Amino acid sequence: MILVLRALGVGDLAAGVPALRALRAAFPDRTLALAAPAWLTPLIELIGGVDRIVATDGLAAPPALPAPELAVNLHGSGPESHRLLQALAPGELWAFACAAAGHPDGPTWAEEEHEVRRWCRLLSHYGVRADAADLSLAVPGAGAPRGVTIIHPGAKCPARRWPRFAAVARGLAARGHEVVVTGSAGERELALAVARDAGLPPAAVLAGRTGLDELAALVAHARLLVSGDTGIAHLATAYRTPSVVLFGPVPPRRWGPPADRAYHRAIWHGARAERGDSMEPGVHPALLRVGVDEVLAAADEAEKARHAVAA
Incomplete structure (x- = not known):
């Protein structure tokens, strides 16, 4: 299983779409699980390719999961998010470098970087190419007025x-x-x-x-x-x-x-x-x-x- 942490809001989820799609393409035969707030489920389903949603509200506690083969931190660069994933004992952790969490081998965080490109660059460091322009979502079937x-x-x-x-x-x-x-x-x-x-x-x-x-x-x-x-x-x-x-x-x-x-x-x-x-x-x-x-x-x-x- 590939576990991705992005326990944030609507805009944060949308900015992570290219990275999520890149992980889906890189690991087509693995279960792709996304740790995110449960209320985002309708939007997560519009991305496509996410096999499992792990209800995770912020960084209060690690999700109740077996150790994933790979954990990917698309949440942030601080020790809290790193430690939450490290507590699951993943086979491998992909994340930005964070000395405070004992993870020195990731790329360096750049504060002024665009949020979409940030996560594409993280994956590139680990050999996975992501297309920053791949931002589209499926159109829901829900009825809505048109042209407003x-x-x-x-x-x-x-x-x-x-x-x-x-x-x-x-x-x-x-x-x-x-x-x-x-x-x-x-x-x-x-x-x-x-x-x-x-x-x-x-x-x-x-x-x-x-x-x-x-x-x-x-x-x-x-x-x-x-x-x-x-x-x-x-x-x-x-x-x-x-x-x-x-x-x-x-x-x-x-x-x-x-x-x-x-x-x-x-x-x-x-x-x-x-x-x-x-x-x-x-x-x-x-x-x-x-x-x-x-x-x-x-x-x-x-x-x-x-x-x-x-x-």
């Missing part, structure tokens, strides 16, 4: 929550877009407020009303997505849906869509990259520098670029 424009105002941390989504939603609706507002159940009040301020009816608020497979289907068939740097933006990348993604505190060079796709527009006005999210109150300054007219113009450009590709 999605506004997704929420994000895990307060620093990523741009405060002007309602004005963008109003502007897009005035241009003829059928706008819906998405989010988790915990973000429903935020979504309702955005819809109200944009003049949208309550029925346009889908936050808390879609499962992961339904959300993926919605994005796959959408006209456009406008969001912060959060998981749904990676679904737009997977389905080649035109998108405008607002970045802060982490820049798009680390988590953004492929730079060669003009129909994914990343907006970043930061002076420097932060190490990661902050759960402190307040929106990151890079996001506060983003203007409504700038986002609307980027939305127009993304749509035009997608039509040019399709022509």
Whole structure:
């Protein structure tokens, strides 16, 4: 059995797709098990090739498994994730070098590396080639409206929550877009407020009303997505849906869509990259520098670029 650790969220899972597919191709006759949160199961099934999902919520405890032939750490470079896998006594561990965990032979972690390329480089160190452009997901069979424009105002941390989504939603609706507002159940009040301020009816608020497979289907068939740097933006990348993604505190060079796709527009006005999210109150300054007219113009450009590709 090949066990892969990626016990994180939607965007993290999407960024690991090329590495997972490369492992599937490299070990076609082995069981490929993915240690990840159980709630991600609908999205994991859209990747294809994962034989077993091992419910793993963070790094609190190792999964209850026999020793795998190979353990692959696609979670991080710190000692916690290394030790969780080492506790399973795998025949071999593929991971970034970590002296604190007694694993010195992996490649060196590069903080500013793009998340997708990071894991492809890890596998390359061990002789497995991964295609960083292999980001697509299967389209779910779940029913979803087609051709809508999605506004997704929420994000895990307060620093990523741009405060002007309602004005963008109003502007897009005035241009003829059928706008819906998405989010988790915990973000429903935020979504309702955005819809109200944009003049949208309550029925346009889908936050808390879609499962992961339904959300993926919605994005796959959408006209456009406008969001912060959060998981749904990676679904737009997977389905080649035109998108405008607002970045802060982490820049798009680390988590953004492929730079060669003009129909994914990343907006970043930061002076420097932060190490990661902050759960402190307040929106990151890079996001506060983003203007409504700038986002609307980027939305127009993304749509035009997608039509040019399709022509």
